[in-house]
Amino acid sequence: MAGKANPFEEMKKMVDKAGKTLGLEQGLIEVLKSPKRELTVNFPVKMDDGKIKVFTGYRVQHNEARGPYKGGIRYHQQVDIDEVRALSSWMTWKTATVDIPYGGAKGGIIANPKTMSVGEIERMTRRYASEISIIIGPEKDIPAPDVNTGGREMAWIMDTYSMMKGYAVPGVITGKPREIGGSLGRPEATSRGLVFCVREAAKKIGMNLKGATVAIQGYGNVGAFAHMLIERDFGAKVIAVSDSQGGIINEKGLKYAEVKAHKEKTGSVKGFPGSKPVSNEAILELKVDVLLPCALENVITKDNAGKIVAKISGEGANGPTTFEADAILYKNGVLVLPDILANAGGVTVSYFEWVQNNYNYYWTEEEVNERLDKKITKAFHEVWDMKEKHKCNMRDAAYLCAVKRVADATKLRGFYP
Ligand code: GLU
Numbered sequence: 001m002a003g004k005a006n007p008f009e010e011m012k013k014m015v016d017k018a019g020k021t022l023g024l025e026q027g028l029i030e031v032l033k034s035p036k037r038e039l040t041v042n043f044p045v046k047m048d049d050g051k052i053k054v055f056t057g058y059r060v061q062h063n064e065a066r067g068p069y070k071g072g073i074r075y076h077q078q079v080d081i082d083e084v085r086a087l088s089s090w091m092t093w094k095t096a097t098v099d100i101p102y103g104g105a106k107g108g109i110i111a112n113p114k115t116m117s118v119g120e121i122e123r124m125t126r127r128y129a130s131e132i133s134i135i136i137g138p139e140k141d142i143p144a145p146d147v148n149t150g151g152r153e154m155a156w157i158m159d160t161y162s163m164m165k166g167y168a169v170p171g172v173i174t175g176k177p178r179e180i181g182g183s184l185g186r187p188e189a190t191s192r193g194l195v196f197c198v199r200e201a202a203k204k205i206g207m208n209l210k211g212a213t214v215a216i217q218g219y220g221n222v223g224a225f226a227h228m229l230i231e232r233d234f235g236a237k238v239i240a241v242s243d244s245q246g247g248i249i250n251e252k253g254l255k256y257a258e259v260k261a262h263k264e265k266t267g268s269v270k271g272f273p274g275s276k277p278v279s280n281e282a283i284l285e286l287k288v289d290v291l292l293p294c295a296l297e298n299v300i301t302k303d304n305a306g307k308i309v310a311k312i313s314g315e316g317a318n319g320p321t322t323f324e325a326d327a328i329l330y331k332n333g334v335l336v337l338p339d340i341l342a343n344a345g346g347v348t349v350s351y352f353e354w355v356q357n358n359y360n361y362y363w364t365e366e367e368v369n370e371r372l373d374k375k376i377t378k379a380f381h382e383v384w385d386m387k388e389k390h391k392c393n394m395r396d397a398a399y400l401c402a403v404k405r406v407a408d409a410t411k412l413r414g415f416y417p
Helices: 007-021 026-033 081-097 118-132 149-167 186-205 221-232 258-266 322-332 345-359 367-389 395-414
Strands: 037-047 052-063 069-076 104-110 141-145 211-215 236-242 244-249 275-278 290-293 312-314 335-337
Touching: 007 026, 007 081, 007 118, 007 322, 007 395, 037 081, 037 118, 052 081, 052 141, 069 081, 069 149, 069 345, 081 104, 081 345, 081 395, 104 118, 104 141, 104 312, 118 149, 141 149, 141 345, 186 221, 186 290, 186 312, 186 335, 186 345, 186 367, 211 221, 221 236, 221 258, 221 290, 236 258, 244 395, 322 335, 335 395, 345 367, 367 395
Parallel strands: 069 104, 069 141, 211 236, 211 290, 290 312, 312 335
Antiparallel strands: 037 052, 052 104, 236 244, 244 275
């Protein structure tokens, strides 16, 4: 969401910085900063009370130098065009950081699905899908889930697109349910990539993850599965979690299975038995070993960055840290694992899903997870080595890797006409 800092302006500062370090000419830097195509759609939806409501949605295609456009679709009341522009460009840098053959795109609808019925969400989703169908497609632009969207919405989009074509087109979208061409391991993939990054970072700084304390902001798909995996696979102790309604803390530890069951029953983590309340702001400042911001943009700013004491901040969310906050965290020795690396597990398994759709041959969950581990671990070490070489932070290093890849591809393709 727009918040105080404009995320699109934040993104441009990062690309300027990387472009200058790489010695790119200014014109090329401008190309890399600019979204190539932006579609705004205003469309009617018949609500349950019989009234017509007009919704506004976007699909922004940022860059396709390295392959088809790729990126999720979010439903949120604070979606705006600059947010979608920033998110689309972060997809370009993300797919380049982990070196998968895609560009970057993003979509969004200004809507709060939590106040809508399932039927209303379905009609909104299908109409939006038909509106953007003129620019998406399995060779062109492949959407996926993001904030407040998941397998259910992806299935409707796949069906709508397929109805328009007259045959099933599973490769038009990723993050689908397994029954209609989704990949095993996709629901947990973003969180799995995140904990792989935390694992590698912990090795680098000599932190034992067993018993390490963790705080998680955000308990949607990414935050909740991060809780599950870091507890189950690494024996870390999650002491605080939060969602949009508030947070909870228990120094003795919060068990994933119990918190998840409570959220399913009550709709929030709030009020979990044996815990004390903690605000969404305070959760970031807790004395923990690992902080995982897994909610929305701009939550770590110059105003609170100085109060963050975690040793590692692993960004499950897109854009949680502002440009100015990054410098403060770096000075204070907080090891930030940047979004374009740390949450790239989702789009990586989306890529695997699309490959499986194109081949019509499906992998086991072990194969998916192993390939994800290889991809993310390789990218982590490339970024780490870049950081050592340039004596910079992990975000600057990830941008250097990514911007170089996209710039090289752009130069090789040349400029039409
Ligand atoms: N929305 C996710 C992200 O921000 C996944 C995108 C995808 O799988 O294409 O990375």
